[in-house]
Amino acid sequence: MSIDLYRIYQLDRQQPPEALAQQLERQLVATDPSDSLTRGRIETARVILGDPSRRAVYDQQLGDPSGPPITEQTLAALAGRPVPAASPLTLSGLLASTQGKILAGGAAAVALILLLVIAVAAISGDEDGGGAATATSGEGSSDGSASEEEITPNLFYANVGGTVHKRTGRDVIPPQRIRITESVNFAQAAESIGYDEIQQARCGAPPTTGQTNLIGASAYVTTYDQLVTRWGCDGIYYAVVFDIGGESPVVAEAAQGTVDRDGYYSDPLIERIWNGNDPAFARKASVFDMKDEGFIVDSPDQLPVTAVSVAKTIGVKQATVITAIQVEEDESRVYFLVPDSLSVWVGELEANPDK
Missing domain, CATH: 1.10.287 (Helix Hairpins)
Structure with missing residues (x-):
C-alpha cells in the first residue's frame, strides 16, 4: 500500500x-x-x-x-533526503529503556548511577571554578550563558502566527526575526519596461495582492540562483530578474509583454518566466518561501509605513510581505518584497532578543 x-x-x-x-x-x-x-x-x-x-x-x-x-x-x-529515522538514544531514553531492567542485578544499578553522576557533572561543572567549562569556543557572559544564541535559521520561525503556545494554542512572539541588511531598488529597471508612475499609481509599487487589477504578484529563486520578481497589471506582464550569486542582488534583465487569445506571449523572456516550462527559470527545489504573511524584523521603521502594522495577537510590530524567501535550508539569507517599495529587501535570520 x-x-x-x-x-x-x-x-x-x-x-x-x-x-x-x-x-x-x-x-x-x-x-x-x-x-x-x-x-x-x-x-x-x-x-x-x-x-x-x-x-x-x-x-x-x-x-x-x-x-x-x-x-x-x-x-x-x-x-533528495535521507530516510527518516529515530534519534539516537539519549540519557532520558536510556533511563526509560533501562527502567525495567534495573532490578536485574546490582551491577546494572551501579552503572546507571555512575552514568547519572557523569552526566550531571558534565552539565553543571564545578561550582567553585575548578572544573572544565562546557563552552568549547568563544567567551561566555558573566552569568555563564553563551554570548550569542545559536539557532538553526528557519523563515517560518520569524513568521507571526508561526509559533503557538503548546498548552493554550495562542500565538507567541516568534523565536527568530529578520535583520535587514540592505535593500536594492529596481525602480529604474521597472520604468525601463513601462512600469512608470502612471502604472504604479494604478497597480502599486510593487503591486500587492490586495489590488483587484493585479495578476500573480510574487517572487521566486531559480535553479540558477536568479531572483525573479514578476507581476501583472491591465493585461500586461512584467518581470525583473536579479543575479544573486554575489554579495548583493544585481539587476540582470527586465521585460514586459502581453498574451494573445491563443496563449502566445509577445516577449520571449516573459514567456519563459510566466509559462513555467523553461528549465532555466524553474523554481529552486530547496527554496522555502511564504506569501502575504507578517514577519518580525529588527528595524521595521526602515520599511514603508504601509508595510508595517501591529500584530494584534502578540502586540508587536510586524512587516507585511508580498513574498519572503529563504534560499537554502539552514542558511540565514532572506530576500523579501513589501508593499509600496520597488526594492528587493535582503536580511539575515537571527535569534529574536524580544522572545
Missing part, C-alpha cells in the same frame, strides 16, 4: 504547493523537537508537496494503481 501524504497530514489536494508547504511547516513547528522520526517525515512531505515538479511526480505515482507502492525509501529518493 502506498503512502498517501494528503491523507496522513489531512491536506487538500486542490491547494497549491506553497499552501501545502506552509501547512506542513506549521505541523512541523507543533511537533516535539526530540521526535526526529516524525519531524523527518513531515519535512520530507514538505519538500515533495511544496515543489511543483516533485509533487507532479508523486501525484502521478500515487494515482497509478498498477505502479509499485510508494514507500519511505521512495519518498526519500524523490525528496
Whole structure:
C-alpha cells in the first residue's frame, strides 16, 4: 500500500504547493523537537508537496494503481533526503529503556548511577571554578550563558502566527526575526519596461495582492540562483530578474509583454518566466518561501509605513510581505518584497532578543 501524504497530514489536494508547504511547516513547528522520526517525515512531505515538479511526480505515482507502492525509501529518493529515522538514544531514553531492567542485578544499578553522576557533572561543572567549562569556543557572559544564541535559521520561525503556545494554542512572539541588511531598488529597471508612475499609481509599487487589477504578484529563486520578481497589471506582464550569486542582488534583465487569445506571449523572456516550462527559470527545489504573511524584523521603521502594522495577537510590530524567501535550508539569507517599495529587501535570520 502506498503512502498517501494528503491523507496522513489531512491536506487538500486542490491547494497549491506553497499552501501545502506552509501547512506542513506549521505541523512541523507543533511537533516535539526530540521526535526526529516524525519531524523527518513531515519535512520530507514538505519538500515533495511544496515543489511543483516533485509533487507532479508523486501525484502521478500515487494515482497509478498498477505502479509499485510508494514507500519511505521512495519518498526519500524523490525528496533528495535521507530516510527518516529515530534519534539516537539519549540519557532520558536510556533511563526509560533501562527502567525495567534495573532490578536485574546490582551491577546494572551501579552503572546507571555512575552514568547519572557523569552526566550531571558534565552539565553543571564545578561550582567553585575548578572544573572544565562546557563552552568549547568563544567567551561566555558573566552569568555563564553563551554570548550569542545559536539557532538553526528557519523563515517560518520569524513568521507571526508561526509559533503557538503548546498548552493554550495562542500565538507567541516568534523565536527568530529578520535583520535587514540592505535593500536594492529596481525602480529604474521597472520604468525601463513601462512600469512608470502612471502604472504604479494604478497597480502599486510593487503591486500587492490586495489590488483587484493585479495578476500573480510574487517572487521566486531559480535553479540558477536568479531572483525573479514578476507581476501583472491591465493585461500586461512584467518581470525583473536579479543575479544573486554575489554579495548583493544585481539587476540582470527586465521585460514586459502581453498574451494573445491563443496563449502566445509577445516577449520571449516573459514567456519563459510566466509559462513555467523553461528549465532555466524553474523554481529552486530547496527554496522555502511564504506569501502575504507578517514577519518580525529588527528595524521595521526602515520599511514603508504601509508595510508595517501591529500584530494584534502578540502586540508587536510586524512587516507585511508580498513574498519572503529563504534560499537554502539552514542558511540565514532572506530576500523579501513589501508593499509600496520597488526594492528587493535582503536580511539575515537571527535569534529574536524580544522572545
